[in-house]
Amino acid sequence: MLKLGIIGTNWITGQFIAAAEETQQYTLTAVYSRHEDTARKFAEDNHHPEVALFTDLNKFWASSAFDTVYIASPNSLHGPQAVAAIKAGKNVIVEKPMVASTSQLHQLTDALAAHPDAFLFEAARHLYEPNFAMVRDFARQREISGATLVYMKYSSRYDAYLAGKEPNVFTTRFAGGALMDLGVYVVYAALDWFGVPQHAQYVPSMLASGVDGSGCLHLDYADFGVNLIFGKTTQSYLPSEIYSGKQTLVLDAPESITSIKLRGGADDRELAGPQDDNPMVREASFFAKAIATNDTQARDKQFALAKQVHELMISVRMAAGIHFPADDE
DSSP states (O other): OEEEEEEOOSHHHHHHHHHHHHTTSEEEEEEEOSSHHHHHHHHHHTTOTTSEEESOHHHHHHOSSOSEEEEOSOHHHHHHHHHHHHHTTOEEEEESSSOSSHHHHHHHHHHHHHOTTOOEEEEOGGGGSHHHHHHHHHHHHSOOOEEEEEEEOOOTTHHHHHTTOOOGGGOTTTTOSHIIIIIHHHHHHHHHHHOOOSEEEEEEEEOTTSSEEEEEEEEEOSSOEEEEEEESSSOOOOOEEEEETTEEEEESOTTSOOOEEEESSSOOOBOOOOOOSSTTHHHHHHHHHHHHTTOHHHHHHHHHHHHHHHHHHHHHHHHTTOOOGGGGO
């Protein structure tokens, strides 16, 4: 049983705790927040009033109350907190995006090299779902002619931004924007299904705060191209498509696939299986099994993909002129 500490007291943390406990491989034992009242309320709301509460990160890392940490703080803090956790001897599950800059990626890679027993996973939950694997099999077994992957979702924080406030997800300080928050899902899908492209170019639609509200990322492969369309300021109902000659695989959403249809043939039947009620259960189970069995091969494979994803995202973001304070670290 993994003893779970958490950083971040928002809805996604509560969803992960529920998923983790559904696997019966974790128990919540520690909560960090800048404010003790917030930590206490979160623990009580998640049915664990007895857990250890922390408002000091150094004391949190030094504690023996937990052995595995789930990090869901603002984007720019993910990398530094993951490094601190590894140095403290903890296993790490960090929400996407794993890092906000090249220097953070290097620091994280160095920390893992210096602590080879540590486990780190980025919580890219869609990678572990059976429907995602079904698309992976299709992409790797067919001759691909191209693809268009779409994930545009109107942010619950965009109205606050329009009202003059500064939500974390729309500031450069906290490494916000469409590419970092939503684009990461489709970049993961593209690199997992098709591999690393030969060339990539990002065309963002910028907000006054200096982050991208939406954008189009084009990936060039040897024999085809892939277009990734994502955004946080509008809502899209377009499907995603993968082209293979006369046939097209049509998906409802790359980050949480509930529908898969192969069009252009004699049979347009639904291929997708049912989704779990909690979409984080599969990843939580995968992480726990890898840690419990010391499956370093699984760990290293997932981290290699995460590095490719973030190297590409950092490269296209900087080429598009989007600068974060984390780039100067």
